Amino acid sequence: PSDGAAPRYKPPATETNPALEDPTPDYMNLLGMVFSMCGLMLKLKWCAWIAVYCSFISFANSRSSEDTKQMMSSFMLSISAVVMSYLQNPQPMSPPW
Amino acid sequence: MPPATQSTQAAPLAAAAAGAERRARAGPKRRRRRVTQELGAEACAWSEGIHGTAGRPAAPSVKMKNLYIFIAVLFIPWSFSLAKYDEFEDGDDIMEYDDNDFAEFEDVNEDAVTESPQRIITTEDDEEEATVELEGQDENQEDFDDADAQEGDTESEPYDDEEFEGYEEKPDASPSKNKDPITIVNVPAHLQNSWESYYMEILMVTGLLAYIMNYIIGKNKNNRLAHAWFNTHRELLESNFALVGDDGTNKEATSTGKLNQENEHIYNLWCSGRVCCEGMLIQLKFLKRQDLLNVLARMMRPASDQVQIKVTMNDEDMDTYVFAVGTRKALVRLQKEMQDLSEFCSDKPKSGAKYGLPDSLAILSEMGEVTEGMMDTKMIHFLTHYADKIESVQFSDQFSGPKLMQEEGQLTKLPETKKTLLFTFNVPGSGNTSPKDMESLLPLMSMVIYSIDKAKKFRLNREGKQKADKNRARVEENFLKLTHVQRQEAAQSRREEKKRAEKERIMNEEDPEKQRRLEEAALRREQKKLEKKQMKMKQIKVKAM
Numbered sequence: 001p002s003d004g005a006a007p008r009y010k011p012p013a014t015e016t017n018p019a020l021e022d023p024t025p026d027y028m029n030l031l032g033m034v035f036s037m038c039g040l041m042l043k044l045k046w047c048a049w050i051a052v053y054c055s056f057i058s059f060a061n062s063r064s065s066e067d068t069k070q071m072m073s074s075f076m077l078s079i080s081a082v083v084m085s086y087l088q089n090p091q092p093m094s095p096p097w
Numbered sequence: 098m099p100p101a102t103q104s105t106q107a108a109p110l111a112a113a114a115a116g117a118e119r120r121a122r123a124g125p126k127r128r129r130r131r132v133t134q135e136l137g138a139e140a141c142a143w144s145e146g147i148h149g150t151a152g153r154p155a156a157p158s159v160k161m162k163n164l165y166i167f168i169a170v171l172f173i174p175w176s177f178s179l180a181k182y183d184e185f186e187d188g189d190d191i192m193e194y195d196d197n198d199f200a201e202f203e204d205v206n207e208d209a210v211t212e213s214p215q216r217i218i219t220t221e222d223d224e225e226e227a228t229v230e231l232e233g234q235d236e237n238q239e240d241f242d243d244a245d246a247q248e249g250d251t252e253s254e255p256y257d258d259e260e261f262e263g264y265e266e267k268p269d270a271s272p273s274k275n276k277d278p279i280t281i282v283n284v285p286a287h288l289q290n291s292w293e294s295y296y297m298e299i300l301m302v303t304g305l306l307a308y309i310m311n312y313i314i315g316k317n318k319n320n321r322l323a324h325a326w327f328n329t330h331r332e333l334l335e336s337n338f339a340l341v342g343d344d345g346t347n348k349e350a351t352s353t354g355k356l357n358q359e360n361e362h363i364y365n366l367w368c369s370g371r372v373c374c375e376g377m378l379i380q381l382k383f384l385k386r387q388d389l390l391n392v393l394a395r396m397m398r399p400a401s402d403q404v405q406i407k408v409t410m411n412d413e414d415m416d417t418y419v420f421a422v423g424t425r426k427a428l429v430r431l432q433k434e435m436q437d438l439s440e441f442c443s444d445k446p447k448s449g450a451k452y453g454l455p456d457s458l459a460i461l462s463e464m465g466e467v468t469e470g471m472m473d474t475k476m477i478h479f480l481t482h483y484a485d486k487i488e489s490v491q492f493s494d495q496f497s498g499p500k501l502m503q504e505e506g507q508l509t510k511l512p513e514t515k516k517t518l519l520f521t522f523n524v525p526g527s528g529n530t531s532p533k534d535m536e537s538l539l540p541l542m543s544m545v546i547y548s549i550d551k552a553k554k555f556r557l558n559r560e561g562k563q564k565a566d567k568n569r570a571r572v573e574e575n576f577l578k579l580t581h582v583q584r585q586e587a588a589q590s591r592r593e594e595k596k597r598a599e600k601e602r603i604m605n606e607e608d609p610e611k612q613r614r615l616e617e618a619a620l621r622r623e624q625k626k627l628e629k630k631q632m633k634m635k636q637i638k639v640k641a642m
Contacts, residue, residue: 049301052173056305059166060312060388063360068162075169082173093297 025066028058032074036081045085045093051078159358170309173302308389315386316361322402323364323381325532327356329539337546338377339370361387373553375409377545384528395528402524403488404538406545410516414553415494417565420471421461422449422480423489427521428461436512437495440572453477455484463568466561476551479544486541488521492552495569511576518552520545 032054039048055075062071292299331354334341342353344367357365362383369376382403385391419441421428428446432438438461446459452472454460458480462468471492480487496519497512522541526534557565599619606612 052301052305053308056308057388057390059162060308060361061385064159064358068165071162072165072169075166079169079172092295093301095297 022061025058025062028054028061029070029074032058032078036074036078039081039085043085043088045082045089046096048078048081048085049093051081054078159361173305311389311392312387315388315392318386319362319383322383322530322532322535323356323358326381326404326535326538327366329536330542333539333542333546334366334368337371338368341366341368343367343369356381361385371549373410373414373549375411377406377408380405380407399527401527402530404520404522404524404541406518406520406522408518408520408545408549410518410549410552412516415492415516416556417494417562417569418467418557419463419493419495420467421489421491421493422454422458422471423487423491423521424457425459427489428459431489431491432461434499435491436497436500437493437514438491439500441493441495441568449480454480457484458487464561464564466557470555470557471551473551475547476544479540479547483541483544486522486525486538488523489519490521490548491517491519492548493517493519495572511573518545518548520548 032051034051035047035054036051038044039046039051052075055071055078058074059071331341340352342355342357343351344353344357357367359365362385364381364383366379366381367376368379371377382405384395384400384402419437421431421438421442423431425446432442432446441463442461444461446461448454448456449458449460449472450456452468454472454477460468462471494516495514496517497514501512520541522538524530524534525537603612603615603619606615
């Protein structure tokens with residue numbers, strides 16, 4: 001049962017719409033940016049920390065076709081939000097309870 | 098608290114004003130601040146460097162991504178530690194500290210509590226109390242001498258009786274002697290200089306580290322499982338297919354012999370070069386072990402890895418039928434989701450007990466003849482033996498994927514169909530898979546190969562073919578009916594647009610004569626159209642009769 005015909009073409013686009021299949025990385029990216037902007041503008045430390053987490057989660061769930069620049073920029077933004085919050089206000093974060 | 102930018106400028110000024118001692122102490126801090134700034138500049142330059150190389154079209158490799166994330170992760174603790182050390186540079190309320198803590202309390206009586214961040218004991222100038230204080234302070238000094246070399250170490254706890262050994266009576270006696278109470282104020286957390294007050298931050302960083310650890314471990318496990326699968330199946334695949342492994346980047350069709358990693362949890366393999374089929378795409382869909390959130394979610398809801406195989410058949414190699422077998426739950430779901438199953442297999446999934454299949458499996462079929470033809474001994478043998486691993490098996494000549502969500506008013510043609518065989522297998526272990534479990538899927542691959550040959554051989558008889566053709570014609574008609582309304586509406590709107598455009602032209606015409614003539618022409622055209630329509634209606638009526 002080896003080939004009687006010539007080898008065929010390459011794989012077609014393996015996913016017609018990867019964005020539809022799993023929107024997690026995109027959502028997390030957006031959420032991360034929103035939280036880091038909140039953290040920067042409103043000087044909320046916990047926002048900045050959540051932004052870091054969001055960008056990590058987005059990275060872990062990302063597809064290989066996704067832009068690394070986008071992810072790096074969201075990551076850098078969240079890190080800068082954390083750093084700026086602490087530079088402006090070196091108090092330790094207080095738990096909400 | 099003054100904003101960061103102001104304090105950056107204030108710091109050197111304040112240092113100059115305070116005196117030599119202060120300057121000496123502020124020196125290393127200024128250096129550290131400069132380093133922080135340099136760090137920021139470095140990060141900017143680095144990110145610019147990344148954006149600058151945007152022109153390269155090459156797909157980012159997974160390794161590069163990891164490298165970036167590793168470097169970026171280093172920034173967190175470094176910048177954090179630098180930020181921490183700048184703590185005491187801000188603010189105007191910082192007093193000069195000697196190594197002797199006691200020096201802080203020289204002016205303690207006049208100043209308010211907020212000024213002195215250290216443990217404050219407001220007392221009268223009583224000698225005994227002063228000595229007690231001194232003893233207490235010295236003991237405190239000893240306690241914190243081996244702690245961080247920051248000035249002004251404090252105790253967050255209130256007055257501790259144990260420190261005053263041998264002086265138990267005195268502190269008891271003296272308050273009763275003097276009417277003035279000893280008030281000990283709790284130092285606010287942010288003014289204490291200890292790591293303990295930063296426990297939330299430490300928790301956060303620990304969480305991040307845990308996430309990163311899980312990412313690395315999960316990624317490696319998925320990788321190991323994928324390669325275990327491939328190593329077991331490689332021989333069988335290479336004996337059956339000429340081209341094993343292709344990632345679509347090469348111009349020529351050469352076998353890469355490797356899995357194509359799409360994700361940290363999805364691996365693809367394209368095989369082709371076999372007589373009956375155009376090609377076979379195998380997708381190893383692992384669980385997202387690299388994402389900690391997913392891992393935690395899976396603890397509530399167990400799930401298993403899946404292997405999805407999609408074989409595209411040549412047009413001439415497969416007859417026209419739609420058939421599926423699998424777990425009842427899976428079939429119910431597929432019947433709702435898949436375009437072809439919902440249109441051609443109208444009945445609910447039937448039990449396969451008639452053919453000797455276990456109860457867990459059910460059958461969805463276009464017509465009984467197909468089921469009869471498909472369920473031969475070997476197939477039944479496969480299905481019974483590996484029933485726990487089979488999620489669904491679907492043979493369809495009208496396969497077009499899941500039902501598309503169509504928007505209102507959008508004209509669509511019938512979706513493109515392809516003759517396909519789809520197999521979805523569950524890897525045993527339900528999450529806790531080991532490489533052995535991946536290896537146990539090998540017989541299922543033989544089933545796939547057998548099915549390909551079978552699909553080629555199986556032909557419907559005349560009756561079956563007629564039924565199948567009728568079904569397909571019916572489906573097409575239904576579709577046209579649905580879209581007919583939409584097409585009509587589209588044509589109607591187009592006609593209205595034309596009319597409006599003409600009216601506009603007539604209105605804009607300046608010459609009244611021309612206007613009248615154009616209006617008449619438009620009227621005549623409309624009348625003609627009406628007449629045509631009436632004729633058509635009459636013709637349709639005649640045909641219907």
